[in-house]
Amino acid sequence: MTLSGSLFMMLVSSLILAQSxxxxxxxxxxDGTLFPVYDLVKELGAMREKQGAxxxxxKESESQIVELKSKETTSxxxxxxxxGGREGAAIGPFGTDRTLVFRRVLSNLGNxxxxxxxxxTAPVAGTYYFFMSHHAGGQHIVSLTLIRNSDAIVQTYDHAxxxxxxxxxxxxxxxxxxxxxxxxxxxxxxxxxxxNDLVTTFSGFLL
Amino acid sequence: MTLSGSLFMMLVSSLILAQSxxxxxxxxxxDGTLFPVYDLVKELGAMREKQGAxxxxxKESESQIVELKSKETTSxxxxxxxxGGREGAAIGPFGTDRTLVFRRVLSNLGNxxxxxxxxxTAPVAGTYYFFMSHHAGGQHIVSLTLIRNSDAIVQTYDHAxxxxxxxxxxxxxxxxxxxxxxxxxxxxxxxxxxxNDLVTTFSGFLL
Amino acid sequence: MTLSGSLFMMLVSSLILAQSxxxxxxxxxxDGTLFPVYDLVKELGAMREKQGAxxxxxKESESQIVELKSKETTSxxxxxxxxGGREGAAIGPFGTDRTLVFRRVLSNLGNxxxxxxxxxTAPVAGTYYFFMSHHAGGQHIVSLTLIRNSDAIVQTYDHAxxxxxxxxxxxxxxxxxxxxxxxxxxxxxxxxxxxNDLVTTFSGFLL
Numbered sequence: 266m267t268l269s270g271s272l273f274m275m276l277v278s279s280l281i282l283a284q285s286x287x288x289x290x291x292x293x294x295x296d297g298t299l300f301p302v303y304d305l306v307k308e309l310g311a312m313r314e315k316q317g318a319x320x321x322x323x324k325e326s327e328s329q330i331v332e333l334k335s336k337e338t339t340s341x342x343x344x345x346x347x348x349g350g351r352e353g354a355a356i357g358p359f360g361t362d363r364t365l366v367f368r369r370v371l372s373n374l375g376n377x378x379x380x381x382x383x384x385x386t387a388p389v390a391g392t393y394y395f396f397m398s399h400h401a402g403g404q405h406i407v408s409l410t411l412i413r414n415s416d417a418i419v420q421t422y423d424h425a426x427x428x429x430x431x432x433x434x435x436x437x438x439x440x441x442x443x444x445x446x447x448x449x450x451x452x453x454x455x456x457x458x459x460x461n462d463l464v465t466t467f468s469g470f471l472l
Numbered sequence: 473m474t475l476s477g478s479l480f481m482m483l484v485s486s487l488i489l490a491q492s493x494x495x496x497x498x499x500x501x502x503d504g505t506l507f508p509v510y511d512l513v514k515e516l517g518a519m520r521e522k523q524g525a526x527x528x529x530x531k532e533s534e535s536q537i538v539e540l541k542s543k544e545t546t547s548x549x550x551x552x553x554x555x556g557g558r559e560g561a562a563i564g565p566f567g568t569d570r571t572l573v574f575r576r577v578l579s580n581l582g583n584x585x586x587x588x589x590x591x592x593t594a595p596v597a598g599t600y601y602f603f604m605s606h607h608a609g610g611q612h613i614v615s616l617t618l619i620r621n622s623d624a625i626v627q628t629y630d631h632a633x634x635x636x637x638x639x640x641x642x643x644x645x646x647x648x649x650x651x652x653x654x655x656x657x658x659x660x661x662x663x664x665x666x667x668n669d670l671v672t673t674f675s676g677f678l679l
Numbered sequence: 680m681t682l683s684g685s686l687f688m689m690l691v692s693s694l695i696l697a698q699s700x701x702x703x704x705x706x707x708x709x710d711g712t713l714f715p716v717y718d719l720v721k722e723l724g725a726m727r728e729k730q731g732a733x734x735x736x737x738k739e740s741e742s743q744i745v746e747l748k749s750k751e752t753t754s755x756x757x758x759x760x761x762x763g764g765r766e767g768a769a770i771g772p773f774g775t776d777r778t779l780v781f782r783r784v785l786s787n788l789g790n791x792x793x794x795x796x797x798x799x800t801a802p803v804a805g806t807y808y809f810f811m812s813h814h815a816g817g818q819h820i821v822s823l824t825l826i827r828n829s830d831a832i833v834q835t836y837d838h839a840x841x842x843x844x845x846x847x848x849x850x851x852x853x854x855x856x857x858x859x860x861x862x863x864x865x866x867x868x869x870x871x872x873x874x875n876d877l878v879t880t881f882s883g884f885l886l
Contacts, residue, residue, distance in 0.1 A: 512719055
C-alpha cells in the first residue's frame with residue numbers, strides 16, 4: 266500500500282502539475298486547479314459550440330458563393346444579321362406583319378435566339394439590352410418594331426423617298442424579362458428592309 | 473484504506489488505460505502517457521488557436537461575399553422613349569438648348585433616370601453604356617447631344633432636307649461616372665426630333 | 680499515508696464529481712463516468728476531424744471568392760470618336776480599305792483600344808458587345824465594316840445622294856473573342872464618313 270500509495274501520489278501530482286504548467290487560454294491562469302478535467306470539458310463544450318456556429322456560417326457562405334457563381338456564369342447574349350449573301354435583296358413588303366428572321370448567327374450564348382423563327386426566348390429572368398438596325402432602299406416605307414410578347418417597345422421607321430435611294434435606322438431598349446418572355450423584331454405590314462449578310466441586324470444580352 | 477486504496481488504484485489505472493487505448497491524432501502514438509491531461513490541454517490550445525484563425529478567415533470570406541453580392545445586385549439600367557402617343561408630333565425647334573425629356577419609361581432599375589427632367593443621375597460610381605436614337609422629319613436640322621454634366625460626349629446630327637422627308641440617327645458611348653454624375657440628351661437650339669412612343673429613345677446601364 | 684490517502688480521495692473524487700456535473704454535449708449524459716479522459720480524447724479527436732474538414736471547405740470557399748473577385752474586376756470597356764474638332768472634315772474617300780482611327784478617347788478600361796491604330800485587342804477571352812455609328816455627307820458612298828481579325832461582321836452603308844446632304848447609320852454585334860483577337864472599323868475603299876469630335880464613333884465592352 267505504501268508503494269502504490271506513493272505511485273498514486275506521483276500520478277495525481279503529475280496530473281496537477283500538468284495543469285499548473287499549462288495556461289488556460291480563456292482565463293489566462295497558470296495556477297494549479299482542482300478541476301482540470303471539469304475545465305477541459307467546459308472548454309471543449311465552448312469550442313464545440315463555436316465550431317457548430319462556424320460550420321453554420323461556413324455553409325451559408327458556401328451557398329452564397331454557389332449563388333454568385335451561378336449568376337456569374339449565366340451568360341445570355343446573341344447577335345444575328347438577316348443574311349442574304351454579300352449583295353442581298355429586299356425583304357418585303359408583305360401584306361401583313363411578319364417576324365423578321367435573322368438567319369446569319371454571329372453568336373448565341375445561352376441559346377436564347379432561334380434563327381429559324383427569329384424569336385429570342387429569355388432563358389432566365391433578368392434585365393436585358395436589345396439593339397436592332399436596318400438598312401433599306403427608299404422605294405417603300407421602313408418599319409421595324411421591337412416586340413416583347415405582343416407589346417411594341419421601340420421602332421425604326423422611315424418614309425418612302427424617291428430622292429434618297431437608301432437609309433439606315435437603329436434603336437435599342439433595356440427590358441426586364443421573365444423567363445420565357447419572347448422578344449423579336451417585327452417587319453410591319455407593307456414595309457421593307459434590305460437583307461444581306463451585314464446591314465440589318467438584331468442583338469441582345471443579359472445585363 | 474485498503475479498500476479505498478484499491479479503488480483509487482482502479483480509478484487511476486482506468487484513466488491511464490483510457491489514454492493508452494486512445495490514439496493521439498497528432499502524434500499517432502498509442503502508448504500510455506504519464507501526462508494525458510497535459511496533452512489534452514496542449515491539443516485543446518492548438519485547436520482553439522486554429523479555431524480562432526479559421527474564424528478570422530471565415531469573417532473575411534463573409535465580408536468579401538457581402539461585397540461581391542452588393543456589386544452583383546447593383547443593377548442600374550433604364551430605357552425610355554420620348555412618348556407622345558402612337559402618332560406623335562415634332563419636339564422643337566426651340567430657340568435655346570433643352571434637355572430632351574423621355575417620358576415613356578420602359579425600365580428604370582436603380583431609379584437613376586428621372587422621367588420628369590430627362591436626366592439620369594448615376595446612383596453609384598462605375599462604367600456605364602448609353603445609347604440614344606432619333607427619328608425626325610427633314611424640315612429642320614436635327615441635333616441631339618449626349619451630355620455628361622456639361623460636357624458634349626457624342627451626337628446624332630442631320631441637315632434639313634426638302635428632298636428626304638424623314639431620317640434616323642443613333643449614337644452610343646461608354647463613360648466612367650462618379651456617383652451623382654448627370655447624363656442626359658440635349659436637344660440643341662433650333663433643331664427638332666419626332667416624338668412618339670417608339671422612335672426617339674434614350675437608354676443606359678451600368679456595366 | 681492516511682492524510683495523503685484522504686487527499687487522494689478528495690482529488691480523485693473531485694475529478695469524478697466534475698465529470699458528473701458536466702454534461703457530455705454528444706451523449707447528453709450527466710452521470711459520472713469511469714472514462715472521463717477517454718471521452719475527452721474521443722471528443723477532441725472528433726472535433727479535430729471536423730475542424731480539418733471545415734478548414735478544407737473554408738480554403739475552397741476562399742479560392743472561389745478570389746476567382747469571383749477576379750472576374751468581377753475584369754473590366755474591359757472603351758469608347759472613342761473619330762475626333763477632328765468641333766466642325767470636323769470628311770475622312771476619305773481613299774483608294775483602298777483603311778482602318779478608321781478613332782482618336783478622341785472617351786474611356787478605355789483595360790486598355791484594349793489603341794487610339795493610334797484604331798484597333799481593339801481583346802485583353803481577355805470572353806463575350807463582347809461592339810457598336811459603331813457614322814455621320815456622313817451625301818457626295819460619296821459610306822461603308823463602315825466592323826471587322827474581327829479579317830472577318831466582316833456587320834456594316835453601316837449608304838448610297839451617294841445629291842438630294843440628301845447628310846445621313847447617319849449605326850450597327851452593333853455581340854462577339855465571342857479569344858484573347859488577342861482584333862476588332863476594328865474598316866472604312867471601305869472609295870467611301871467616306873464625316874469626322875468630328877461627336878458624330879462618328881466606336882465603342883465596345885466585355886459582357
